[in-house]
Amino acid sequence: xxxxxxxxxxxxxxxxxxxxxxxxxxxxxxxxxxxxxxxxxxxxxxxxxxxxxxxxxxxxxxxxxxxxxxxxxxxxxxxxxxxxxxxxxxxxxxxxxxxxxxxxxxxxxxxxxxxx
Numbered sequence: 001x002x003x004x005x006x007x008x009x010x011x012x013x014x015x016x017x018x019x020x021x022x023x024x025x026x027x028x029x030x031x032x033x034x035x036x037x038x039x040x041x042x043x044x045x046x047x048x049x050x051x052x053x054x055x056x057x058x059x060x061x062x063x064x065x066x067x068x069x070x071x072x073x074x075x076x077x078x079x080x081x082x083x084x085x086x087x088x089x090x091x092x093x094x095x096x097x098x099x100x101x102x103x104x105x106x107x108x109x110x111x112x113x114x115x116x
Contacts, residue, residue, distance in 0.1 A: 001014065001018065001029045001030065001031045001032065001045070001046040001047075001048070002032050002045065002046070002047045002048065003031065003032075003047075003048040004048060004049065004050050004053075006076070006079075007076055009076075009080055010076055010079050010080050010083065013080050013083040013084060013087070014031065014048075014083055016087060017083055017086060017087045017090065018031065020087050020090045020091050021090055024090055024091070029046060044066070044067055044068055044069075045068050045069075046068070046069040046070075046071070046086075047068065047069070047070050047071070048071045048073070048079055048082075048083075049070070049071070049072045049073065050073050050074075050075065050076060050078075050079055051072070051073065051074050051075070052074060052075060053075065053076060054075075055074050055075035055078075056075060056077075057074035057075050057078060057107070058074070058075065058077050058078045058081060058107060058108050059073075059074045059078055059105075059106065059107035059108075060072065060073040060074065060078040060079065060081060060082035060085075060105075060106055060107075061073075061082075061103065061104070061105045061106075062082050062085060062086060062102075062103065062104040062105075062106075063103050064089075064099055064100070064101055064102050064103070065101050066101060069086065069099075071083065071086060081106065082106070085104060085106065
């Protein structure tokens with residue numbers, strides 16, 4: 001897992017994702033940060049990107065292919081939402097331990113996400 005520097009909520013969500021992956025596939029991914037290791041020549045790998053750490057946007061795009069998972073978020077809060085979505089996909093009950101290729105684009109309909 002390649003990730004930018006994370007604040008505590010995003011780091012905790014990443015740890016929960018890694019726990020879910022380990023529980024599902026029996027192996028825990030290695031968590032690296034940019035500059036510490038180059039992207040592997042032989043995927044599969046998971047990469048997180050944050051466009052603007054100061055942004056208030058909560059939009060993200062999750063691209064899942066056979067070779068990689070790319071979570072591109074507008075902000076740290078958007079990254080947190082994307083990590084939660086990926087964790088839900090990993091945790092889905094299935095007879096085969098796979099995540100199908102897909103693209104998810106998510107953003108709140110209003111300026112802020114909320115509950116009523």
